Amino acid sequence: MYYIDPHIHMVSRTTDDYETLAKMGCVGLSEPAFWAGYDRGSVDGFRDYFRQLTDFESRRAAIYGIQHFTWLCINAKEAENVELSRDVIAMIPEFLNAKGVLGIGEIGLNKNTRNEAIVFLEHIDLAMKTNEQILIHTPHLEDKYQGTRMILDMLISDNRIERHRVLVDHVEEHTIRPVLEAGFWAGMTLYPVSKCTPARAADMVEMYGPERLMVNSAGDWGPSKPTAVPDFILEMRRRGHGEELIRRIVYDNPLTFFGQSRNFDFQAPC
Amino acid sequence: MSQKFTAQAILEREYLPVRAKIIEIASALDRIDRATGGPPDDPRGKQIQTALELLLENGPDRAERVQLLFSRHYDETWPATLQMPNR
Numbered sequence: 001m002y003y004i005d006p007h008i009h010m011v012s013r014t015t016d017d018y019e020t021l022a023k024m025g026c027v028g029l030s031e032p033a034f035w036a037g038y039d040r041g042s043v044d045g046f047r048d049y050f051r052q053l054t055d056f057e058s059r060r061a062a063i064y065g066i067q068h069f070t071w072l073c074i075n076a077k078e079a080e081n082v083e084l085s086r087d088v089i090a091m092i093p094e095f096l097n098a099k100g101v102l103g104i105g106e107i108g109l110n111k112n113t114r115n116e117a118i119v120f121l122e123h124i125d126l127a128m129k130t131n132e133q134i135l136i137h138t139p140h141l142e143d144k145y146q147g148t149r150m151i152l153d154m155l156i157s158d159n160r161i162e163r164h165r166v167l168v169d170h171v172e173e174h175t176i177r178p179v180l181e182a183g184f185w186a187g188m189t190l191y192p193v194s195k196c197t198p199a200r201a202a203d204m205v206e207m208y209g210p211e212r213l214m215v216n217s218a219g220d221w222g223p224s225k226p227t228a229v230p231d232f233i234l235e236m237r238r239r240g241h242g243e244e245l246i247r248r249i250v251y252d253n254p255l256t257f258f259g260q261s262r263n264f265d266f267q268a269p270c
Numbered sequence: 271m272s273q274k275f276t277a278q279a280i281l282e283r284e285y286l287p288v289r290a291k292i293i294e295i296a297s298a299l300d301r302i303d304r305a306t307g308g309p310p311d312d313p314r315g316k317q318i319q320t321a322l323e324l325l326l327e328n329g330p331d332r333a334e335r336v337q338l339l340f341s342r343h344y345d346e347t348w349p350a351t352l353q354m355p356n357r
Contacts, residue, residue: 112342114352121357145341150348157357174337200333238283240274 001243002269003250004028005229006258007106007135007169007187007216010057010068011049017219017226022064024230027269030258031057032071032106032135037221039078043087046074047094054098067266069258071105071135072096079110079119089119089126096130102261103127105135106169109147112139121154128160133261138170140194148175152182165260169216172196176204180212185257189218190228198228198235205236210248214257295322 008029010018021029031053040046053070061068072095074088095101107123109116127134139147151168155161168179169187172195179186188201196204201215219226229250236246258264275283299318302310309315321336329335345351 112348114354117352117354142340142342145338146344149344149346153346153348172337173331173334174341203333 001025001233001247001250002027003229003233004030004254004258005217005219005226006030006167006214006254007032007189007218008226009034009218009220010061011052012221013219013226015060015063018061018064018066021226022066024227026066026229028067028069028254028266029061030069030071030102030135030254032137033073033075034106034137034220035075035077039081040084043084043091046088047091050092050095054095054101058100065269067100069100069102069261069264069266071103072101073104073107073123074119075106076108076110076116076120076137076139079116080113082115082119085119086122089122092126093130096132097263099263099265101263102258103133103135103165105133105167106137107134108137109139109151110137110143112143112147112150117150117154120151124154124158124161128158131262133257134161134166136166136168138168138175144170144172145174149178152178152184155184156182164212167214167257170195170218171204173200173204176208180208183212185212185214185253187214187216189216190225190232191218192223192225198232201232202235202239202241205241205245205249206239210245210253212253212257213249214253215249 002025005026008031010029010031033049033053050072053072057070058068072092074085079085104123104127107120109120124134136151138144138151148168155166163183167185167187170189171179171186176186188204189195190198190201205213215229215232217226217228218224233246233250255266258266317340321339324335324339325332
């Protein structure tokens with residue numbers, strides 16, 4: 001089955017991973033900007049990162065027949081430096097018309113601080129002024145519920161936001177309902193220890209249905225499995241779910257959501 | 271969306287994985303008990319105990335309730351608490 005991984009950080013992965021993903025049926029992926037594992041020191045550091053995301057990675061993916069798309073932002077982990085965050089936000093428009101840029105992301109909260117919330121709102125302002133879609137990171141572990149509710153508060157209080165153009169990612173059992181009920185898209189991240197397993201993701205599909213729901217690997221430089229989406233496909237098949245339902249989650253839904261971005265020029269495989 | 275299998279069929283499939291996970295938890299708790307220094311004065315120990323008790327309760331949303339047990343409190347007045355700028 002062809003599939004799209006809507007959230008994976010390929011700058012942290014090897015070229016061998018691209019080959020493996022292609023063999024597993026991956027034909028497209030989207031890569032949100034994220035934390036490099038250290039705080040970057042200057043706006044030029046981000047400019048170079050955005051060049052890598054919008055140029056080099058798409059060429060590396062294309063070698064294996066995978067179409068690469070991306071999202072731009074400064075991650076919440078670096079938002080405590082508000083001055084640098086504002087410089088980066090001011091620089092992002094240089095790249096918004098680059099091939100494959102789908103919008104602003106992954107913005108969000110990390111420790112649910114005031115500075116993180118301020119930088120999140122300023123990213124939202126940029127997205128509204130430039131008519132971009134938004135991909136949102138929700139916090140980890142004990143901070144997830146509080147942070148997700150804060151993010152929803154900020155989104156819902158902004159009447160400029162078209163909710164069907166916002167993806168709230170890393171939802172789990174305690175956060176999926178408010179996200180979907182508010183009309184946003186929801187992403188389930190399949191991680192070996194934290195976040196969600198393929199079995200729990202399948203449980204949530206069974207409980208909430210496939211509407212506005214996606215799964216991703218969020219493969220990055222930490223413990224993660226870039227082939228987690230095929231694991232989810234296998235889990236769904238083991239439970240007797242039909243190919244149409246599985247395909248909707250792993251292929252059709254990403255196409256529908258990404259298709260709302262002006263730079264999404266996906267070519268379906270023949 | 272309905273399940274494709276009966277409860278009995280799911281129990282058949284899940285029995286060994288659940289058994290293995292319970293033994294992993296039991297052995298981790300034993301490991302803490304065997305270690306030196308006595309029982310740790312750490313709220314996470316109580317949190318684990320409460321979570322295990324929660325598993326024995328009835329209801330279809332145990333996973334959600336366990337998640338909330340391990341979550342920080344959400345207060346809807348957070349914008350005032352954080353003194354967020356007016357928009």
